[in-house]
Amino acid sequence: MKWSLVAIALLVVIVGYAVITVSGGPFTPLGRVAFVKLGNPDFYPGHPHSELLSQYAEDRGSKCALICHFAGSSNYRSYQDGNVFIIELALIDTQGTGAADPTNYWDSLQLALFGAPDGRYKYKSDGMVFDTYEEAMEHVFTLAEKHGQEGPLPIAWHGNARQGNAVFIQGCGFPLYFHIMQKTYGMLPAYIYTFAGMIFPYMNNPYRNFELGHATELQELYQGGDLDYT
Numbered sequence: 001m002k003w004s005l006v007a008i009a010l011l012v013v014i015v016g017y018a019v020i021t022v023s024g025g026p027f028t029p030l031g032r033v034a035f036v037k038l039g040n041p042d043f044y045p046g047h048p049h050s051e052l053l054s055q056y057a058e059d060r061g062s063k064c065a066l067i068c069h070f071a072g073s074s075n076y077r078s079y080q081d082g083n084v085f086i087i088e089l090a091l092i093d094t095q096g097t098g099a100a101d102p103t104n105y106w107d108s109l110q111l112a113l114f115g116a117p118d119g120r121y122k123y124k125s126d127g128m129v130f131d132t133y134e135e136a137m138e139h140v141f142t143l144a145e146k147h148g149q150e151g152p153l154p155i156a157w158h159g160n161a162r163q164g165n166a167v168f169i170q171g172c173g174f175p176l177y178f179h180i181m182q183k184t185y186g187m188l189p190a191y192i193y194t195f196a197g198m199i200f201p202y203m204n205n206p207y208r209n210f211e212l213g214h215a216t217e218l219q220e221l222y223q224g225g226d227l228d229y230t
Contacts, residue, residue: 022189028152030056031197032159035166035211036218045081054084057154064149068157068173075127085147087140091176092122166215
């Protein structure tokens with residue numbers, strides 16, 4: 001009983017520390033937006049997942065939101081969706097397996113424990129590639145300021161799993177989201193808010209039952225090019 005109380009007290013302290021640390025920061029962490037792709041491209045004005053993020057931001061009184069991706073062939077152009085300006089940012093992992101390839105879980109564990117070493121990541125947004133995290137963030141916050149953002153910027157990761165179990169696989173943008181949390185707030189808050197972000201779509205995504213119930217079918221349609229509307 002005594003040890004359980006100690007464990008609970010320790011958890012309360014850790015969570016409290018994370019909340020206090022993040023509350024004074026530049027971001028409002030949301031979490032995962034989607035489970036699987038409903039169409040490609042899937043972050044453009046009027047797409048259900050884009051509209052979801054726009055609504056999440058608007059509900060929090062924000063004029064902008066940042067969506068995290070894993071870089072592919074897209075230029076990741078930022079755009080206006082309704083009343084919210086969506087800023088797209090993608091991670092280029094110079095030592096990773098790529099967005100469409102199998103996950104290296106040992107490498108992922110090392111990144112989760114120690115963070116990414118300097119120089120490993122590059123970043124893409126609005127057709128530009130940034131060599132450093134600082135350059136990428138300067139671009140993000142310059143855009144946010146230009147489009148009237150006041151207060152912390154809502155941040156989410158895309159989350160679509162192209163293949164495999166969409167519950168277990170956290171999908172596109174997950175590494176970048178964790179990376180930004182870790183760089184901004186440190187490891188402990190990054191763990192807490194990334195875990196909270198995993199739960200976020202179960203509480204907020206109105207398409208969750210459809211996406212999870214038809215995940216395999218939607219993944220096969222996407223892989224076969226049937227969801228490509230470009």
